[in-house]
Amino acid sequence: MKIAIPLEQKDLNASLCPSFGRAPYFLFYDSDTEEGEFVENSAATTPGGAGIRAAQIITDYDADIVLTPRCGENAAEVLNKADVAIYKSMSGTARENVTAFLAGELALLRDFHSGFHHGR
Amino acid sequence: MADRRDMKVAVLSGKGGTGKTIVSVNLAAVAGTSVYIDCDVEEPNGHLFFKPVISSVEEVAVKIPVIDAAKCNGCRRCVDFCKFNALALIKNRPRVFAKMCHSCGGCMLLCPQKAISEQERTIGVIQRGTAGNVTVCTGELNIGEATGIPIIKRLLQLGAADVRCPVFIDCPPGSACTVMESIKDADYCLLVVEPTLFGIHNFRMVYELVRLFNKRCGVILNKCPAGGNPAEDFCVEHGITILSRIPFDHELGALSSEAKTAVWESERYRRQFALIYETLIQEVCHEAVAYS
Incomplete structure (x- = not known):
């Protein structure tokens, strides 16, 4: 099973990025091989629709699960339609979140926010 | 003046x-x-x-793309082209996020399958x-x-x-x-x-x-x-x-x-x-x- 996590830094001990679409990096962690890969999020700097593009990256990497503190409606739509399950992360590092998820301690994310597009 | x-x-x-x-x-x-x-x-x-x-x-009204699923072969050119991230490829088919679309018409011009047409949206x-x-x-x-x-x-x-x-x-x-x-x-x-x-x-x-x-x-x-x-x-x-x-x-x-x-x-x-x-x-x- 492949788990994707939005991160501030390329580090298993880094904390999660509060923004899914504009996270600088994603960690893709394969729970079968216990190996992780850090990928730069090319969506982070796009002017709009970052969530959609970021979700596209997640599906392109064939992730099964996303652990994130928050997620927008558009990104959630892409992920849901692509059968990627979205779980609400807890505070703490990427490593702690993977452990918690595998132990069944995380719940599905239920609230998806609308965009912060075109702010003044 | x-x-x-x-x-x-x-x-x-x-x-x-x-x-x-x-x-x-x-x-x-x-x-x-x-x-x-x-x-x-x-x-x-x-x-x-x-x-x-x-x-x-x-x-x-603005024009937004409509994709003919019968003609589309999932080549992804439209998705990669869209600078506004208004398209995503889900299960090998593009999906339009109408509210993100800036109506540039590029995806329609680019589609090798001619699978994209336009529709008006108020x-x-x-x-x-x-x-x-x-x-x-x-x-x-x-x-x-x-x-x-x-x-x-x-x-x-x-x-x-x-x-x-x-x-x-x-x-x-x-x-x-x-x-x-x-x-x-x-x-x-x-x-x-x-x-x-x-x-x-x-x-x-x-x-x-x-x-x-x-x-x-x-x-x-x-x-x-x-x-x-x-x-x-x-x-x-x-x-x-x-x-x-x-x-x-x-x-x-x-x-x-x-x-x-x-x-x-x-x-x-x-x-x-x-x-x-x-x-x-x-x-x-x-x-x-x-x-x-």
């Missing part, structure tokens, strides 16, 4: 609530025959003052009406839409199509693309500034913007305090023309809060705004001032 009979004046401020609408509404009202265009399509409020008799309503309405001698054009963007630019474009076309008379463009707050669209064809930018640090900060941003657009501009200092005015200091420091100073005024505030047009309510304000209007004409049109 602009002509007083058909000059286009954009009124903007950066920060919201500095008095753009009060200034543009009252200038239009005092100008005799004129056009007032409310480009603040996310929350238009000029019509509240004018209460125009509506003569026409039209919907504004994003808002434009109302046109009259109040006294003022033609009032109001654009309203539907809630949740990404951009009001198509509505502003159409609004400005409508305003320009009118009889030859001065046009006042009430711009959206901020300095983003909707403001740029609103000032693009203006002869002059009138910046309304309030004496707060936030107001001055955002005034700086629109001042930079109008210079970038090579627009001539001048300032109306609104809500002027009795003592020193940091907004005025900024103008003096940067050599920006000050056209007028409107004092901090409870009565003007009270009239506005009741959505009353000040120049139609009181002779004092009629004279005040008539004077601002005359100064504006001289500034915009460089009309010769009589030699003494």
Whole structure:
């Protein structure tokens, strides 16, 4: 099973990025091989629709699960339609979140926010 | 050089609530025959003052792509092309996020399978009406839409199509693309500034913007305090023309809060705004001032 996590830094001990679409990096962690890969999020700097593009990256990497503190409606739509399950992360590092998820301690994310597009 | 009979004046401020609408509404009202265009399509409020008799309503639509699933082979060219991230490839089929689409039509041109066509989608309405001698054009963007630019474009076309008379463009707050669209064809930018640090900060941003657009501009200092005015200091420091100073005024505030047009309510304000209007004409049109 492949788990994707939005991160501030390329580090298993880094904390999660509060923004899914504009996270600088994603960690893709394969729970079968216990190996992780850090990928730069090319969506982070796009002017709009970052969530959609970021979700596209997640599906392109064939992730099964996303652990994130928050997620927008558009990104959630892409992920849901692509059968990627979205779980609400807890505070703490990427490593702690993977452990918690595998132990069944995380719940599905239920609230998806609308965009912060075109702010003044 | 602009002509007083058909000059286009954009009124903007950066920060919201500095008095753009009060200034543009009252200038239009005092100008005799004129056009007032409310480009603040996310929350238009000029019509509240004018209460125009509506003569026409039209919907504004944009074109969005529609994908023929039978023809699409999931090649992904459209998805990779879209700079606005309005397309995503899900289970090998593109999905359109209509609200993100900027209607560039690129995906349709690019599709090797010719699987993409366009369909119209309404994003808002434009109302046109009259109040006294003022033609009032109001654009309203539907809630949740990404951009009001198509509505502003159409609004400005409508305003320009009118009889030859001065046009006042009430711009959206901020300095983003909707403001740029609103000032693009203006002869002059009138910046309304309030004496707060936030107001001055955002005034700086629109001042930079109008210079970038090579627009001539001048300032109306609104809500002027009795003592020193940091907004005025900024103008003096940067050599920006000050056209007028409107004092901090409870009565003007009270009239506005009741959505009353000040120049139609009181002779004092009629004279005040008539004077601002005359100064504006001289500034915009460089009309010769009589030699003494």
